[in-house]
Amino acid sequence: MARLLFFGKLGDIAGGRARDFPLGAANTVSALKAAIAKGDPVLGDALAAASVRCIVNEEMTHGDAAITDDDEIAFMPPVSGG
Amino acid sequence: MIRVLETPFDLNREIAAFNARAGAAGAVVTFSGAVRGAAGEARVDALELEHFPGVTERSIAAIEAEARERWPITDIDIIHRVGRLAPGEPIVLVCVAAAHRREAFEAADFLMDYLKTKAMFWKKESRSDGETWIEPRAEDYKDAARWKESK
Numbered sequence: 001m002a003r004l005l006f007f008g009k010l011g012d013i014a015g016g017r018a019r020d021f022p023l024g025a026a027n028t029v030s031a032l033k034a035a036i037a038k039g040d041p042v043l044g045d046a047l048a049a050a051s052v053r054c055i056v057n058e059e060m061t062h063g064d065a066a067i068t069d070d071d072e073i074a075f076m077p078p079v080s081g082g
Numbered sequence: 083m084i085r086v087l088e089t090p091f092d093l094n095r096e097i098a099a100f101n102a103r104a105g106a107a108g109a110v111v112t113f114s115g116a117v118r119g120a121a122g123e124a125r126v127d128a129l130e131l132e133h134f135p136g137v138t139e140r141s142i143a144a145i146e147a148e149a150r151e152r153w154p155i156t157d158i159d160i161i162h163r164v165g166r167l168a169p170g171e172p173i174v175l176v177c178v179a180a181a182h183r184r185e186a187f188e189a190a191d192f193l194m195d196y197l198k199t200k201a202m203f204w205k206k207e208s209r210s211d212g213e214t215w216i217e218p219r220a221e222d223y224k225d226a227a228r229w230k231e232s233k
Contacts, residue, residue, distance in 0.1 A: 007134060007202075007204050008132060008204030008206075008215055009204075012215075017132075055134075055137060058136060058137050074134060074137075076134070076202065076204075077204065077217070078217045078218060079201060079203055079204060080198065080199075080203060080204060080205050080216045080222075081162060081174070081197045081201035081203035081205075082115055082174050082197045082198040082201070082203075
């Protein structure tokens with residue numbers, strides 16, 4: 001199972017900041033988003049926003065990035081420090 | 083030195099320590115930001131800050147490295163709070179030491195613009211009219227974009 005992390009408002013929408021998720025056939029970030037959207041369309045819509053960035057195993061990545069069940073995949077809305 | 087703290091910090095003590103350590107450079111600029119007590123008409127009861135441990139610290143380190151490339155800085159301290167903060171509590175402290183004031187002012191200004199728009203924090207206001215996640219304002223992105231043009 002992959003470890004999913006949701007930061008900021010995405011954590012509220014997901015109903016939790018972390019969850020384990022079986023990737024099944026979803027072997028890219030885009031496919032993972034589609035798989036999440038099937039079970040939770042509201043979260044799926046939030047993840048589809050262009051402003052949401054994805055970090056796999058603490059490295060910034062893109063939609064085509066390959067992922068496996070051993071990975072930690074973090075979804076991040078726009079940041080706001082200071 | 084970069085610190086992301088779960089607990090309150092003492093502004094005066096941190097600024098004094100920085101001056102004691104780095105003040106001999108000649109110019110020290112410090113900026114501190116505190117939690118605002120109001121958002122428009124609404125009263126702010128608390129601000130909650132989230133971060134991504136490890137990744138957030140690295141995002142700040144990248145910002146510091148960029149500042150050091152642009153200006154001849156002798157020392158930098160960046161302290162940023164996470165967790166639940168009350169209005170008036172310090173949330174961020176940036177200290178910059180350099181030989182002359184101009185580069186210290188500019189570097190501190192740059193560091194704050196980038197901390198606002200690039201450092202990995204997420205903050206939620208608990209207000210008298212509900213809870214709201216804060217995203218950078220258009221002005222914040224505009225402020226950060228200034229540094230692309232100038233150097």
